Amino acid sequence: MGRSISSRRCLTPKLAFAGMLASVAVPATAQQTMPLYAGVAPGSEGWSRPEITSPMPDGGTLYQNVTSPDLTVYLPPAAKATGAGVILLPGGGLRVLAIGSEATALIARLNKNGVAVLVLRYRTLQMAPLKPPAGGSKMPAKFPSMVIHHANANPSPDDPALNAVLDDAVADAQRALAIVRDHATQWHLDPHRIGMVGYSAGGGVEIGAYLKRRGEGPDFLVSFYGPSLMDVSVPADAPPLFMATEANHGPVTQGLIDLFELWKQAGRSAELHIFDVPNGKMVPPLYLDRLIDWMRAYGFVPADPKAGG
Numbered sequence: 001m002g003r004s005i006s007s008r009r010c011l012t013p014k015l016a017f018a019g020m021l022a023s024v025a026v027p028a029t030a031q032q033t034m035p036l037y038a039g040v041a042p043g044s045e046g047w048s049r050p051e052i053t054s055p056m057p058d059g060g061t062l063y064q065n066v067t068s069p070d071l072t073v074y075l076p077p078a079a080k081a082t083g084a085g086v087i088l089l090p091g092g093g094l095r096v097l098a099i100g101s102e103a104t105a106l107i108a109r110l111n112k113n114g115v116a117v118l119v120l121r122y123r124t125l126q127m128a129p130l131k132p133p134a135g136g137s138k139m140p141a142k143f144p145s146m147v148i149h150h151a152n153a154n155p156s157p158d159d160p161a162l163n164a165v166l167d168d169a170v171a172d173a174q175r176a177l178a179i180v181r182d183h184a185t186q187w188h189l190d191p192h193r194i195g196m197v198g199y200s201a202g203g204g205v206e207i208g209a210y211l212k213r214r215g216e217g218p219d220f221l222v223s224f225y226g227p228s229l230m231d232v233s234v235p236a237d238a239p240p241l242f243m244a245t246e247a248n249h250g251p252v253t254q255g256l257i258d259l260f261e262l263w264k265q266a267g268r269s270a271e272l273h274i275f276d277v278p279n280g281k282m283v284p285p286l287y288l289d290r291l292i293d294w295m296r297a298y299g300f301v302p303a304d305p306k307a308g309g
Helices: 101-112 160-182 201-211 250-265 285-297
Strands: 002-006 032-035 052-055 061-064 070-074 085-089 096-099 116-121 145-149 194-199 220-224 241-246 270-275
Touching: 070 160, 085 101, 085 160, 085 201, 096 101, 101 116, 101 194, 101 285, 116 160, 145 250, 160 194, 160 201, 194 201, 201 220, 220 285, 241 250, 241 285, 250 270, 270 285
Parallel strands: 085 116, 085 194, 194 220, 220 241, 241 270
Antiparallel strands: 002 145, 032 070, 052 061, 061 096, 070 116
């Protein structure tokens, strides 16, 4: 499948801030943070740039030069726990990781509904320090042209550094899934109800982690304005897929439309919501209600009033 569309270079640091200016939800409480690897992450032995942490305009946190990937565990109250869990992959164009108010709202809502959230800080491109814009980034008025094949919306397919860090991030996501399943008993999780949720480039990383899986993959996939960053061939046993984006988000929108079509052509379950709102304004209430309904419909979250709303 190939399409000529209106596009922008979606793998830019600006994605770290797009859509992150929603009102800040009451933050959930993390129980622990654990490294993915014992020692240096495989393939990153020569990385020397220090990690940089800086505040975001919405009260969130921006991470640069992530070298030591880790998982932060947010468990729901024991009385509401359903056994479901998601690995949350932040966005940031593979160059940074932005954990802002949109992610905070998602964590709080999922915890309220009895779903555990494991936030993954995967490895990012090693680069010079990046200063966040004071008021958040603005989307361009017009996107340059781009052609998408096989639902691959990667604007920099020939960039060796980005390709390498994408491979690293995919490996981190696969490692995170294995760790979560290994800790299912400890965290009161059902190992057959573990999904992945990706924002922006994090959505591309989770799709890559599924496509390149060895053995059992995630039980469901959720992507918020995060198209695939590699060619997609949908397996016969592909899990349910939920996606949401803005109507005019260039290659992001078209990439998710293509991904939806490929999933359906393979006879697999996919749901796509396209909101006609300005780019960067798809605040969590637009998709969170529908996401919870979707999770209930597929049995990932029981239709149980005690789990919240």
